[in-house]
Amino acid sequence: xSQSKYFIASxxxxxxxxxxxxxDNAGPKLNxxxxxxxxxxxxxxxxxxPAGYTFIDGKxxxxxxxxxxxxxxxxxxxxLSPTNRDWSLIFEFSNIGYVKDDxxxxxxxxxxxxxxxxxxxxxxxxxxxxxxxPLEVVGWEVPPKYDxxxxxxxWSVRATSDDRPxxxxxxxxxxxxxxxxxxxxxxxxxxxxxxxxxxxLLTGYSFLTGQNYAExxxxxxxxxxxxxxxxxxxxxxxxxxxxxxxxxxxxxxxxWKLVVIAIAALAASLKKFFGKxxxxxxxxxxGQ
Numbered sequence: 001x002s003q004s005k006y007f008i009a010s011x012x013x014x015x016x017x018x019x020x021x022x023x024d025n026a027g028p029k030l031n032x033x034x035x036x037x038x039x040x041x042x043x044x045x046x047x048x049x050p051a052g053y054t055f056i057d058g059k060x061x062x063x064x065x066x067x068x069x070x071x072x073x074x075x076x077x078x079x080l081s082p083t084n085r086d087w088s089l090i091f092e093f094s095n096i097g098y099v100k101d102d103x104x105x106x107x108x109x110x111x112x113x114x115x116x117x118x119x120x121x122x123x124x125x126x127x128x129x130x131x132x133x134p135l136e137v138v139g140w141e142v143p144p145k146y147d148x149x150x151x152x153x154x155w156s157v158r159a160t161s162d163d164r165p166x167x168x169x170x171x172x173x174x175x176x177x178x179x180x181x182x183x184x185x186x187x188x189x190x191x192x193x194x195x196x197x198x199x200x201l202l203t204g205y206s207f208l209t210g211q212n213y214a215e216x217x218x219x220x221x222x223x224x225x226x227x228x229x230x231x232x233x234x235x236x237x238x239x240x241x242x243x244x245x246x247x248x249x250x251x252x253x254x255x256w257k258l259v260v261i262a263i264a265a266l267a268a269s270l271k272k273f274f275g276k277x278x279x280x281x282x283x284x285x286x287g288q
Contacts, residue, residue, distance in 0.1 A: 030060040041077040044093050044211055045173075045180055048204030052083045061090065077180075080201070087186035087194050089201075095178040097221035098213075101146065103228055109143040112231050116157060119232070133162045141167060141191065144231050151175075151213045152202070155231055158188065167191060169198075172230050175207045176215045178223075179230065 033039055033056070035049035042058050049055045056064065058077040065072045073092060081088040117137045124134035141156035151174040159166045169184035169191065182202070186194050207213075 030064065031057045032060075033057070039078060039080075040208075041091055041093070041180070043208065044077065044175070044178075045091075045205060045207045047080070047091075047201070047206075049080065050201070050204075053080060054083070055080045058091075082197075086190060087184060087198075089198070090183045090185065092181040092183075093178055094181060097178060097223040098176055098216050099174050099179060099223040099230065100226055101148065101151065101174065103226040104146045104148055107144045107146065107228060107231070109140060112144060112228060113137070113140060113157075115232055120159070135166065136160050141188075142169070144227075146227055153227055153230060156191070165189075169195075170231075171202070173202075173205065173207075174213050175211050176213055176220060177211060180205075180207075 032054060033049060035053040035055070036051045037049045037055070038046055039049050039055045039057070040046045047055075056079050061076045061079045062072045062074065064079070065076065075092050075094065077091045077093055079088055079090055120135055120137050127134055136159060138158045138160060141158040142154065144153065144155040146153045153172040153174070154170065156167060156169040159168075165188040167186065167188040169186065171182040171184070173180040173182065184194070184198055209215075
């Protein structure tokens with residue numbers, strides 16, 4: 001089955017599992033929160049959900065990804081999407097400890113991109129063995145940049161697969177006890193228009209009391225790596241020294257884990273799916 005047909009089939013599978021209004025269905029029930037509201041990300045942070053947006057919690061996000069056949073780390077804390085379903089955000093927290101930002105002025109975009117290309121080439125061997133098309137990294141859409149005031153790190157890599165454009169836009173929000181990973185899933189040609197909206201949404205994000213980066217205290221757990229390693233996958237390269245970045249295969253499994261729903265050819269199917277899913281009444285397990 002082609003990647004496109006598999007994805008569309010997966011959508012119908014999830015829709016079949018989701019209970020219809022008033023139905024007694026043993027399938028997974030998605031906890032839906034519609035804005036305006038405030039969503040708590042499992043005791044770590046919170047984010048304002050404006051009117052016209054829908055949020056599903058971590059448990060529902062993990063079940064959704066599993067139903068779609070997408071790999072889940074088990075640490076996803078929620079999915080946020082606007083009513084028009086043109087794009088979505090996935091929130092995931094990595095409890096790796098306090099990440100020092102002393103590399104903020106030393107991020108070498110060229111070296112990082114070279115390492116990403118090498119890692120993708122290694123990951124492609126496994127993709128091909130699994131029957132998937134290889135990925136080719138084109139370059140930075142947005143090179144890594146760190147805001148020392150908000151402690152946010154963001155970057156975006158543009159790639160292609162079978163001549164189709166792929167974009168994975170990443171933001172890391174540094175906290176006292178770890179990093180909130182925010183992945184923006186959007187069609188490449190819609191990124192410029194979506195970014196201002198996305199960044200405005202993040203102004204409504206905050207770590208809960210005791211979780212803020214500025215609340216670090218001596219004795220707190222400190223991450224074993226810094227900003228550059230976050231760009232290269234964090235955990236996957238945590239044991240490697242910068243400059244010895246061969247073992248990044250695990251990162252590239254994760255970095256492109258949502259690639260199937262970021263491909264432009266499938267965006268219409270995703271939009272239709274979320275429209276049906278979030279348009280239902282009476283299946284919310286969360287407050288409105």
